[in-house]
Amino acid sequence: MNNSIFSKGLKLFFLFLVCLPGHAQEQALLPEKPKWEFHGNMQLNNNGISPVPAFSLGRPALMNTFYIKKGNFTFSPEYNFSLDARPWVLNQWVRYRIDQNKTYYGLGANFSQFYSRTDSEINGKKHVEQTMDRYMAFEALVGSQVSEKMGVRLVYWFSTALDPSGVSSGHFVMASLPLGPFGSPQKIHARITPNLFYINNTIPFKGLFTSAIGSVHSGKFPVSLFGQVVQPFKPDDVSKFNWNLGLNYTF
Template identity: 25%
Template sequence: MKKLTLLICILFSFNNAFSQTTDSTQTQSFLRGQITATNNGVSLIPSFSLGKPAVLFDLNIGKGRLSFDPMIRFGMNGKPWTFVFWWRYKLIQQKKFTLSLGAHPSVVFRDISVVENGIQRNFLAAQRYFAWEVSPTYLINKNTSLSLYYLGSKGLTKDIVQNTTFLAARAAINNIKITKVLSFSAIPQVYYLKMDNKDGIYANMTLNLYKKNFPVSLNAIASKAIKTEIVGKDFLWSIGLVYNINNKYKKLR
């Protein structure tokens, strides 16, 4: 935590050095989000994946540089999967470069079986975590960006993974034309994951197929372990149907 505090202090110094004149977009409120129905709940951290059909609610609510980004996931059977409550702040926001900081409490739900007096009982256990992130992004052009992503996590009870480190290098390529009306975006990434004393290297690809000014899109995710000691499936994939929400609000004077 001392290293994290020092990093935040340094980043605030950079923010003062790179500060720009605030424009009208800095005070604009927004509500964005996605509701996704998928055949297979895949998580950013493979061992947290559901492995069953799921419904994902991802919201992005804020004003200016600050946003609240809850991520609520359920299995198709109605059981909760994960609740993540992100708070994010764009420390540096320039035309070509942004730097975002974030933190969240989260709950991961797991089915647990316990045998009592020869009788097996099933319980839904809630595993609690606290996490933080740093994400610098450089915009190459209006459709292409490169970014690094760091995520650290701490388990809040002794019976779960205590320390997690996630470090990724990713690209985002948007608005790749297929036809006059259809386009797709691609987000490839390679990442290093360490959970307590075990680690691994993974590759991941996210594809989105969409039509301009149409709220429904298709999403596909594939994740492959390159080399890992962490228990879990070496290959994960999912296909989802996405409903997109995108609204902005200006204060009337």
């Protein structure tokens, strides 16, 4: 009786040893669990620009963006301020992106707060008033890396105000052509992204614009020089040529 139990136990033990390598190999072939990733950038410029002219700051700004990523999901809060530490735009983007070879697709949603300011003088003292409007925005995008130094991207945003004083709704479409790097990635190199975008909202305001964002980098040094220009196809008192320059720190 004892010999029978011992024999069965020995057979099970050897069966376990035979199956163990196969199980270990199967575990090794399983895809790795996605890891948390964190990075961001801080940007100091001479003129806070928004794609929608009515939302531009029009004065020096500090713009901070953070990226917290796991798998296909990314949470990217953006905290933008004037240099006197007053809030300008606060965004909380949640995005989902699918990569297929050189093409990618994405959807996103954003809760934001926009702070408009009025500067005045009362009894010889500077006085600043701020009002805040809350918005929800939704994003759809598609893009592709055409070659080593050229990509294409198409983005659509729909925004809606959560407060009666805000711009009740708006549409934004932008086509971009990221180019670069030009030069030596280990030394001095540059990138530039021409854009063409259309705005239609209930201010009411609508218009077609062209813009370009360029940057100059030195190897892997985390600080780069950047510049941006925006030009409407039909300039007027509301929308006209705009530009900025600044420093960008990535981490």
